[in-house]
Amino acid sequence: MHILDRTTKEIIEYFQGIRPGEPIITKMEYEGAKIAIYVSSPEVFAEQDQIAKELVNLIKKRIVIRSDPNIRAERKQAEATINKYLEDRYNIIFDEALGEAIVETKNPTSLLQSKGHEIKKIMMETGWIVKIVREPLIPSKSMDKVKNYIYWDPKQRIEALKRIGEIVFKSQAFETTDLSVTFLGAGKQVGRSAILVETTESRVLLDCGLAPGANNNMNMFPKFDAKLDEIMDLDAIVVSHAHMDHAGMVPYLFKYGYRGPVYCTEPTVVLMTMELLDYINLMGKEGVFAPYTEHEIRLAMQHTVPIKYGLVTNITPDVRLTFYNAGHILGSAVVHLHIGEGFHNIIYTGDFKFERTRMFDPSVYKFPRAETLIMESTYGNTPVPFTREESESLLASHISNTIDRGGKVIIPVPAVGRAQEIMLVLNHLFSTNGIPEVPVFLDGLLVEATAIHTAYPEYLSNELRTNIEEAGNIFMSEYFTPVRNQSQREEILSSKGPAIIISTSGMLEGGPVLTYLKEFGGDENNLMLFVSYQVEGTRGRRILKGMREVEMVNEEGKREIVKINMKVEKVDGFSGHSSRQQLINYIGKFTPKPKNLIFIHGEPEAVESLATSASRLVNSRIYVPKNLDTIALA
Numbered sequence: 001m002h003i004l005d006r007t008t009k010e011i012i013e014y015f016q017g018i019r020p021g022e023p024i025i026t027k028m029e030y031e032g033a034k035i036a037i038y039v040s041s042p043e044v045f046a047e048q049d050q051i052a053k054e055l056v057n058l059i060k061k062r063i064v065i066r067s068d069p070n071i072r073a074e075r076k077q078a079e080a081t082i083n084k085y086l087e088d089r090y091n092i093i094f095d096e097a098l099g100e101a102i103v104e105t106k107n108p109t110s111l112l113q114s115k116g117h118e119i120k121k122i123m124m125e126t127g128w129i130v131k132i133v134r135e136p137l138i139p140s141k142s143m144d145k146v147k148n149y150i151y152w153d154p155k156q157r158i159e160a161l162k163r164i165g166e167i168v169f170k171s172q173a174f175e176t177t178d179l180s181v182t183f184l185g186a187g188k189q190v191g192r193s194a195i196l197v198e199t200t201e202s203r204v205l206l207d208c209g210l211a212p213g214a215n216n217n218m219n220m221f222p223k224f225d226a227k228l229d230e231i232m233d234l235d236a237i238v239v240s241h242a243h244m245d246h247a248g249m250v251p252y253l254f255k256y257g258y259r260g261p262v263y264c265t266e267p268t269v270v271l272m273t274m275e276l277l278d279y280i281n282l283m284g285k286e287g288v289f290a291p292y293t294e295h296e297i298r299l300a301m302q303h304t305v306p307i308k309y310g311l312v313t314n315i316t317p318d319v320r321l322t323f324y325n326a327g328h329i330l331g332s333a334v335v336h337l338h339i340g341e342g343f344h345n346i347i348y349t350g351d352f353k354f355e356r357t358r359m360f361d362p363s364v365y366k367f368p369r370a371e372t373l374i375m376e377s378t379y380g381n382t383p384v385p386f387t388r389e390e391s392e393s394l395l396a397s398h399i400s401n402t403i404d405r406g407g408k409v410i411i412p413v414p415a416v417g418r419a420q421e422i423m424l425v426l427n428h429l430f431s432t433n434g435i436p437e438v439p440v441f442l443d444g445l446l447v448e449a450t451a452i453h454t455a456y457p458e459y460l461s462n463e464l465r466t467n468i469e470e471a472g473n474i475f476m477s478e479y480f481t482p483v484r485n486q487s488q489r490e491e492i493l494s495s496k497g498p499a500i501i502i503s504t505s506g507m508l509e510g511g512p513v514l515t516y517l518k519e520f521g522g523d524e525n526n527l528m529l530f531v532s533y534q535v536e537g538t539r540g541r542r543i544l545k546g547m548r549e550v551e552m553v554n555e556e557g558k559r560e561i562v563k564i565n566m567k568v569e570k571v572d573g574f575s576g577h578s579s580r581q582q583l584i585n586y587i588g589k590f591t592p593k594p595k596n597l598i599f600i601h602g603e604p605e606a607v608e609s610l611a612t613s614a615s616r617l618v619n620s621r622i623y624v625p626k627n628l629d630t631i632a633l634a
């Protein structure tokens with residue numbers, strides 16, 4: 001028994017009410033977490049916003065009104081009509097599966113404001129839903145890839161959405177009486193986040209990541225083998241954000257037959273695609289077999305259901321999901337699971353930043369209800385002795401000193417997050433004469449990641465959003481040069497004089513940053529400046545700990561030892577993670593006070609130190625699970 005069996009009558013009666021005697025509905029089916037109603041009347045179709053609103057009030061499920069394919073105009077004709085009414089030529093993608101004409105523009109707000117009336121006319125005349133979307137200010141390969149995955153096979157996608165609907169809308173078989181969480185990764189470690197949430201009715205996996213720096217698959221993958229039956233029978237995967245330690249194993253589950261939904265925010269879909277493709281690409285270059293191929297990445301992306309912040313969505317018969325801003329990276333979310341009707345609420349922070357940064361507002365900390373809080377603890381044992389302003393001036397002084405002695409500054413960054421934050425900080429320092437003017441080179445995946453940032457201003461802080469609307473690409477300035485090819489890179493390698501190089505990967509595990517390290521590492525005038533967390537076992541961590549000889553693989557695939565004479569510094573305040581004080585502030589301010597407080601995603605000293613501090617602050621039951629521990633919450 002499904003929801004449609006129960007609500008069909010109500011829906012038909014509603015349409016009879018607005019158009020008596022006319023058979024309007026031609027089909028009703030599930031479309032991911034929504035119910036799609038296909039109608040044959042162009043007038044009714046054009047009024048879809050109003051109708052969907054009224055129906056949601058009536059049946060309490062998310063509804064979308066679609067046109068019957070029979071009333072849709074041919075693409076060519078639809079395109080001509082769109083261009084005529086919008087009085088310009090736009091790039092238009094026709095999504096056959098959903099009957100949507102996607103119009104891309106650099107300024108969707110002004111187009112929507114000036115052409116609202118015309119858009120309605122287009123829909124009435126063509127039978128296509130007109131969706132205005134923002135295109136990035138710099139072309140993005142990952143966005144093109146995602147479009148390719150999603151629109152290339154409408155049949156497969158419609159099938160996937162139907163299957164997802166069957167999970168979401170099936171009738172609840174069991175009353176929700178039990179609830180447990182099992183940690184398949186991220187227990188007393190940073191990496192391979194994967195939390196299995198089980199109720200009497202449903203199984204949901206929160207994050208599905210891998211452990212960077214792990215020396216074998218056993219240590220790199222979450223402990224799926226211990227819960228194999230449950231993993232093979234998941235109802236949903238929820239991805240908090242696009243970093244590999246939270247999303248890197250999603251395609252692996254598709255390889256083993258998972259065909260359910262992957263819920264995340266819209267930017268996460270694109271950033272995740274970028275990171276996953278980069279990962280298998282890198283593995284290929286190193287001659288290592290990746291745990292999955294592009295085929296599974298494509299499959300995973302076809303099963304994603306993007307959800308905006310603040311929108312409550314049914315994902316199984318007894319679980320409702322809402323995302324909130326986490327302040328960590330673009331599209332990062334704090335996950336709220338509402339289980340049963342008021343039975344229990346889990347808040348899972350994912351990675352979060354409880355401080356305003358140049359890019360994001362601080363993470364959300366107030367929730368309607370919360371019995372259990374699962375919290376990351378990366379910096380649980382690492383107080384940052386500086387304010388944000390002090391961190392910026394410390395960064396400026398390290399850079400200035402290096403420039404003064406004619407050296408180069410290498411800043412290794414993860415492509416997503418710190419890269420863009422540091423770019424904004426450098427822009428600010430240049431414009432306020434905080435550092436001397438020198439060229440800044442951007443190399444690696446961060447250039448692509450920056451392009452993606454320009455397409456989602458609504459996921460940035462209020463202030464930046466306004467700036468992007470007014471000034472366009474606020475990340476790139478005249479000081480920055482993206483490195484686009486090898487010859488350009490060689491020019492930088494042989495150049496004399498000071499420069500700043502921002503490059504991936506952030507933990508020196510691969511990427512062009514290694515080329516710069518090899519060339520500039522031997523000169524004591526240069527500086528390696530860390531601004532992000534270095535996971536145990538990575539090359540970055542070893543250098544930070546004082547190792548001055550590092551092994552690297554050269555172009556011919558041979559191992560060689562590189563001597564490091566350059567200075568090494570770390571400035572902490574820029575992390576996308578909360579500092580120890582911010583974590584403690586979060587526990588103190590978190591509303592309402594949770595019954596259970598669970599610390600994960602931190603090395604043993606970090607989670608334990610945080611647990612001790614928390615026990616003095618709140619009355620919650622406190623847990624510090626290791627991998628494979630199960631906590632019964634109800």
Ligand code: ZN
Pocket residue numbers: 241243246328351
């Ligand atoms: Zn992260």
